[in-house]
Amino acid sequence: MTVAAPTGLERIARAFARAREERRLAVVIYLTVGYPDRASTAGLLRAALDGGADLLELGVPFSDPLADGATVQRASEVALAGGTSLRDCLAEARGLMAEYDAPVIFMGYLNPFLRYGLTAFARDAASAGAVGVIVPDLPAEESADLDAALASVGLTRIDLYASTTPEDRLARLVPRSRGFVYCVSVTGVTGARAALAEDVGAFVARVRVHTALPIAVGFGISRPDQVASLRDVADGVVVGSAAIDVVTNAPRSEGQRALREFVASLVAAGRR
Amino acid sequence: MTPSGRYGEFGGQYVPETLMPAVHELERAWEEAQRDPDFQAELRRLHRDFIGRPTPLTDARRLAEAVGLRRVLLKREDLAHTGAHKINNAVGQALLAVRMGKKRIVAETGAGQHGVAAATACALLGLECIVYMGAVDIRRQAPNVFRMKLLGADVREVVSGSQTLKDAVNEAIRDWVTNVRATYYMLGSAIGPHPYPAIVRELQTVIGVEARAQTLALLGRLPDVVSACIGGGSNAIGIFAPFIADTGVALRGVEAGGEGVATGRHAASIGAGQIGVLHGTRTYVLQDGDGQIAEAHSISAGLDYPGVGPEHAMLAQTGRARYVSVTDSEALEGFRLLARTEGIIPALESAHAIADLRALARAHGAQSEVLLCLSGRGDKDLDTVIAAAEHVPGAD
Ligand SMILES: Cc1ncc(COP(=O)(O)O)c(C=O)c1O
Numbered sequence: 001m002t003v004a005a006p007t008g009l010e011r012i013a014r015a016f017a018r019a020r021e022e023r024r025l026a027v028v029i030y031l032t033v034g035y036p037d038r039a040s041t042a043g044l045l046r047a048a049l050d051g052g053a054d055l056l057e058l059g060v061p062f063s064d065p066l067a068d069g070a071t072v073q074r075a076s077e078v079a080l081a082g083g084t085s086l087r088d089c090l091a092e093a094r095g096l097m098a099e100y101d102a103p104v105i106f107m108g109y110l111n112p113f114l115r116y117g118l119t120a121f122a123r124d125a126a127s128a129g130a131v132g133v134i135v136p137d138l139p140a141e142e143s144a145d146l147d148a149a150l151a152s153v154g155l156t157r158i159d160l161y162a163s164t165t166p167e168d169r170l171a172r173l174v175p176r177s178r179g180f181v182y183c184v185s186v187t188g189v190t191g192a193r194a195a196l197a198e199d200v201g202a203f204v205a206r207v208r209v210h211t212a213l214p215i216a217v218g219f220g221i222s223r224p225d226q227v228a229s230l231r232d233v234a235d236g237v238v239v240g241s242a243a244i245d246v247v248t249n250a251p252r253s254e255g256q257r258a259l260r261e262f263v264a265s266l267v268a269a270g271r272r
Numbered sequence: 273m274t275p276s277g278r279y280g281e282f283g284g285q286y287v288p289e290t291l292m293p294a295v296h297e298l299e300r301a302w303e304e305a306q307r308d309p310d311f312q313a314e315l316r317r318l319h320r321d322f323i324g325r326p327t328p329l330t331d332a333r334r335l336a337e338a339v340g341l342r343r344v345l346l347k348r349e350d351l352a353h354t355g356a357h358k359i360n361n362a363v364g365q366a367l368l369a370v371r372m373g374k375k376r377i378v379a380e381t382g383a384g385q386h387g388v389a390a391a392t393a394c395a396l397l398g399l400e401c402i403v404y405m406g407a408v409d410i411r412r413q414a415p416n417v418f419r420m421k422l423l424g425a426d427v428r429e430v431v432s433g434s435q436t437l438k439d440a441v442n443e444a445i446r447d448w449v450t451n452v453r454a455t456y457y458m459l460g461s462a463i464g465p466h467p468y469p470a471i472v473r474e475l476q477t478v479i480g481v482e483a484r485a486q487t488l489a490l491l492g493r494l495p496d497v498v499s500a501c502i503g504g505g506s507n508a509i510g511i512f513a514p515f516i517a518d519t520g521v522a523l524r525g526v527e528a529g530g531e532g533v534a535t536g537r538h539a540a541s542i543g544a545g546q547i548g549v550l551h552g553t554r555t556y557v558l559q560d561g562d563g564q565i566a567e568a569h570s571i572s573a574g575l576d577y578p579g580v581g582p583e584h585a586m587l588a589q590t591g592r593a594r595y596v597s598v599t600d601s602e603a604l605e606g607f608r609l610l611a612r613t614e615g616i617i618p619a620l621e622s623a624h625a626i627a628d629l630r631a632l633a634r635a636h637g638a639q640s641e642v643l644l645c646l647s648g649r650g651d652k653d654l655d656t657v658i659a660a661a662e663h664v665p666g667a668d
Contacts, residue, residue: 063433063564064550066442067288067449073432085562110286111548115563137286137549141276162290164452169293187290188450 007154008131011103012179015054016214016235025231025270027052028216029263030107030240032059032075033092034084036247040255041092044247047256049100051263056096057134057238060089060108067109067136069191071241071248086112086121090128097129105158107134110146118149126153132179134158140173158182163203174210182238183207185217192222192242201233224269231272239266273583277466280589282582285465287552291445294452299467301372306474311367318363319478322396323353325360327479329486330646334613339629343641345495346616347483347511349648354388356619356648357479357507358460362389364475366397369456376400376451379458380444382409382437382503383574383621384416385648386460391425401425404443406435409573416652434567437503437577441551461504462581465552469509469581476510479645484514487643497636499524500645501624502542502595503574505581507647512593522594522636525584526628528570529597539568541580542588542595550579556588571600571656572620574648602627604660607650619648620656 006014019026029048033041045056061079065072086108093104106125113121113135125133132155138146143157150157156178161170164187174181185200186193197203197220204215217230218238222245227237243259250258277283285295305311319325327348336344349357362379369377377399381387387403394401403425410417410429420427433439441464448457462472480498487495498515500508502525515521530538538544541556548557550565558566558578568578587593598606603620606627611617618626625644632642650657 064438064442066445066551067290069446077432080564111550111557111559111565112563114548115546115559115561136288137552139285139287139289139292141292142284142286160289162288164290164293166293184290187452189446 008103009156009179011101011131012055015103016180019054019236023272024267025227025234026054026214026216026236027263027266027270028055028057028218028236028238029053029243030057030059030238031243032061032072032079033089034061034079034082035075035244036078037082038084038088042095043256044259045092045096047260048243048263049102051260052267053102053263054236055103055105057105057107057240058089058092059240060086060106060112062109062112065109067189069189069241071192071244072190075244086116090124093125093130094128103131104129105132105134106130110135110138113146118146122149122153122155126155130155132156132158134160134182136160160184161207163187163197163199167206170207170210174207177211177213180214180216180236181207181211183215183217183234184219186220188219190219190241192245193220196220196226196229200230204233224265227266227269231270237266237270273470277470279582279586282554282585283466283469284554285552286549286554287465288449290449290452294448295465295467297372301368302467302471305368305371311371315364315367323359323363324351325478326482327351329483329490330614331490332614335610338609338613340633340638341629341642342639344629345487345490345641345643346646347479347643348646349479349507350616350618350622350646354392355651356385356389357476357510358386358389359392360478360510361460361472361475361506362386362393362458365458365471366393366399369399369458370397372456374454374456376402376455377458378402378404378444378447378455379460380404380437380440381460382440382576383572384409384413384420384652385574387420387425387427388416388423390458390460391420391423394425395423402447403427404430404440404447406430406437406440408435409437412656413573413652414655436568436573438565438568445551461506462509462583463504463551463553463579469553469583472506473509473513473583476506477513479507479510480512480514483511483643491641494518494521495643496640497522497524497632497642499526499625499628499632499642501575501621501647502527502580502584503577503621504579505584507645509581509583511643511645516592523587523592524632525593525595526624527595527597528572528575528624529599530569532599533597537569538597539570539575539577540597541578542584543597545578553582555579555582555585571603571660572624574619574621575624596628596631598624598627604657607657616646617650618646619650620653622647
């Protein structure tokens with residue numbers, strides 16, 4: 001008897017459910033593919049998973065990352081200088097899929113996906129075993145083409161919501177979310193912050209009214225104590241720039257170990 | 273344009289969610305301002321008393337003879353306050369910002385003309401002004417950097433990417449995302465997410481409205497061709513707009529061909545780009561096979577942008593307007609030609625449209641009467657032209 005492979009949405013749901021059963025926040029780690037170079041990406045992604053990451057965001061480098069702060073800008077520049085393309089990102093996902101069951105999501109700006117072809121991208125992302133995509137410069141109003149391409153292969157687009165998103169807009173859009181809901185915790189670009197916005201709790205509560213899906217909070221989270229402060233607020237955290245900074249600051253030979261330990265410290269901080 | 277800011281398949285609002293409420297707020301404020309007679313009256317007053325509008329229309333006879341055309345009429349935006357058309361947009365948007373209760377303005381600049389215009393409008397209306405400018409442009413447009421600082425603006429150097437206009441736009445947008453509640457983003461060309469292309473078009477349409485009436489008064493008929501240089505496309509859409517419905521009038525946009533379109537080092541987004549999304553709008557974009565945005569190249573900082581306004585993309589696709597390009601060295605010839613035939617030193621941007629006139633004459637015939645937008649004056653470019661002359665044997 002064969003059992004149907006779980007869909008992308010089921011795998012996302014399982015990842016959050018497992019964290020909940022373990023009474024902790026799910027940890028989503030973002031890394032720019034191709035940083036610090038093509039060869040180290042695979043090892044770093046595995047180190048993040050070995051450290052306990054529940055989901056991975058594979059950052060597709062882009063020349064003009066206008067929603068990103070200095071860390072991701074620099075990582076993207078380095079990755080592009082090394083020749084990293086969307087094809088390479090797909091290949092990284094495929095390699096991970098063979099060894100791990102953690103859901104992989106692509107995060108990248110629209111133009112490289114457009115250039116690849118939305119239908120071709122959706123097909124290749126699905127066959128690589130990815131579950132979805134986050135496109136920071138694609139608001140719901142402009143997403144029909146991508147959504148259609150993804151839906152035809154069982155993939156999903158994860159929406160971002162911001163504390164500036166007004167009530168009526170949340171009420172209209174959040175119920176349409178799939179997978180999980182990504183709340184941007186600061187008004188601003190990505191990048192490690194000393195302090196999280198004071199209104200994160202209130203913001204997540206406003207979103208929670210409109211959905212039963214798990215909610216992850218991201219942008220600006222850099223330390224275990226910040227993760228701990230979100231234990232009773234969110235279902236998961238997304239950490240990107242701080243993870244890249246850990247890689248940057250470690251000696252080359254120590255990058256994987258440093259990242260694994262950092263991720264483990266985030267996972268531990270999320271225990272309730 | 274559709275209500276959601278579409279020009280055919282172009283345009284739209286490709287911005288991070290954090291900015292969606294801001295662009296919606298801007299749409300509403302702009303609609304209200306357009307309907308408000310007080311706003312319109314204040315804008316007209318500033319056009320007259322501050323900018324010095326209407327700008328003249330000059331019948332450039334010696335230029336026409338030199339390029340083999342019956343007539344060339346120059347719409348003299350170089351004589352607008354601060355020396356370029358950019359002030360029309362800056363004053364209008366500054367009034368809008370005041371109306372919206374925003375006291376902190378961020379702007380990007382390439383040539384420094386929009387930065388100077390923004391700093392000027394902010395000084396006039398008592399607004400804080402932060403201008404992002406690429407490090408490369410800061411070097412090649414030093415006089416304008418000094419002017420912005422004199423006017424009280426905080427000029428911030430952008431060292432990411434190609435360190436030119438596109439990177440300055442990225443940085444201005446990042447600032448806007450971060451400080452969105454209290455900040456107004458004053459975009460300088462007819463690019464970016466809706467409603468910017470519509471706002472900038474409307475505020476620059478004064479060029480075309482005046483020029484159309486002036487041409488009719490002088491000739492008793494419409495011109496055969498309307499021509500303008502294309503960076504993001506604001507001076508061009510401003511002069512084209514009142515003629516779009518006049519199907520007998522040809523529209524001609526001149527892009528920056530840099531070192532030659534075949535070399536890959538140019539800024540001809542329509543001529544050599546592909547459809548993509550840059551800075552919130554779907555349009556023709558210079559990009560590589562992976563969808564990475566290419567660096568634009570032009571001797572003129574104001575044209576050094578790898579995209580173009582979405583309405584131009586539509587006008588190009590439908591064939592209503594025709595877009596051509598001229599190279600850096602041709603633009604330098606155009607620069608000298610206008611200086612010597614008419615006693616007008618043009619901005620290097622505008623010099624592209626001048627340099628295209630001979631080709632225009634071949635395409636449309638020597639009997640053609642041409643209206644050309646002289647978008648700015650050339651004082652800011654003297655260093656660039658001197659440096660270029662040193663490399664060009666025989667040029668003096
Ligand atoms: C004098 C002048 N003309 C033209 C331009 C190009 O911009 P646009 O295409 O928006 O008119 C600039 C830009 O800085 C400029 O300074």
